[in-house]
Amino acid sequence: MDVELPDYAIGTEFKYRTMFLPDTSCIDTFYSAYSTAEPSVVYLLNLGNQFSYADWDGSRWGVLANWITNDDTKNAGGDKYGGYELRGGVGVLSFEAGWGLRAVPNGKIYQTTTLPAGDYTFQPVGIEGGSAGVIYSVVANGNELPDFDDIEDNSIASQRVTVAGESLKFHLDKTTAVAIGFVANMPDVGSYFKIKRIDFQKVD
Numbered sequence: 001m002d003v004e005l006p007d008y009a010i011g012t013e014f015k016y017r018t019m020f021l022p023d024t025s026c027i028d029t030f031y032s033a034y035s036t037a038e039p040s041v042v043y044l045l046n047l048g049n050q051f052s053y054a055d056w057d058g059s060r061w062g063v064l065a066n067w068i069t070n071d072d073t074k075n076a077g078g079d080k081y082g083g084y085e086l087r088g089g090v091g092v093l094s095f096e097a098g099w100g101l102r103a104v105p106n107g108k109i110y111q112t113t114t115l116p117a118g119d120y121t122f123q124p125v126g127i128e129g130g131s132a133g134v135i136y137s138v139v140a141n142g143n144e145l146p147d148f149d150d151i152e153d154n155s156i157a158s159q160r161v162t163v164a165g166e167s168l169k170f171h172l173d174k175t176t177a178v179a180i181g182f183v184a185n186m187p188d189v190g191s192y193f194k195i196k197r198i199d200f201q202k203v204d
Contacts, residue, residue, distance in 0.1 A: 048197030098190035110181025126196025133191030
């Protein structure tokens with residue numbers, strides 16, 4: 001059963017109780033004592049250590065489940081697949097160009113969510129990368145990430161991703177609808193980034 005809580009403030013606790021009317025002819029309704037709950041809120045899905053796919057070519061390339069992958073990223077299997085790769089038996093988040101794959105000048109892989117006010121970290125972990133491509137972790141207002149050339153001017157925060165796995169840190173003053181993920185420019189000279197998992201935390 002789904003329950004909708006209008007005006008619920010994300011991350012806060014609430015009280016609830018049940019009501020019972022034994023029979024339609026009964027005069028009294030019986031009430032249970034109030035219970036308190038603070039839901040465990042999941043802001044992002046499919047964060048890896050085995051990324052799952054929504055679509056797959058049955059061999060290597062696919063499209064990530066729960067993530068939005070733009071058409072520019074999909075450069076495998078007749079431009080149907082991209083963003084997911086089965087690599088050494090492990091599903092990873094992937095950008096790649098070259099070796100028969102066209103360039104990805106404005107690749108985007110991201111999720112949309114609503115985050116309460118606070119400080120956050122978004123850190124890719126287990127990165128493999130080549131020197132030719134450039135990828136950024138980005139968080140932006142609204143439901144889409146900016147284009148590669150507009151990252152600096154149209155994001156809340158951004159951080160270039162390297163194999164060292166730097167953390168994107170950002171602050172929100174109020175509850176905000178955001179897009180968060182990766183924007184990449186991958187020339188077709190043999191460039192790639194593979195990410196095994198993402199650590200996402202609210203740190204205050």
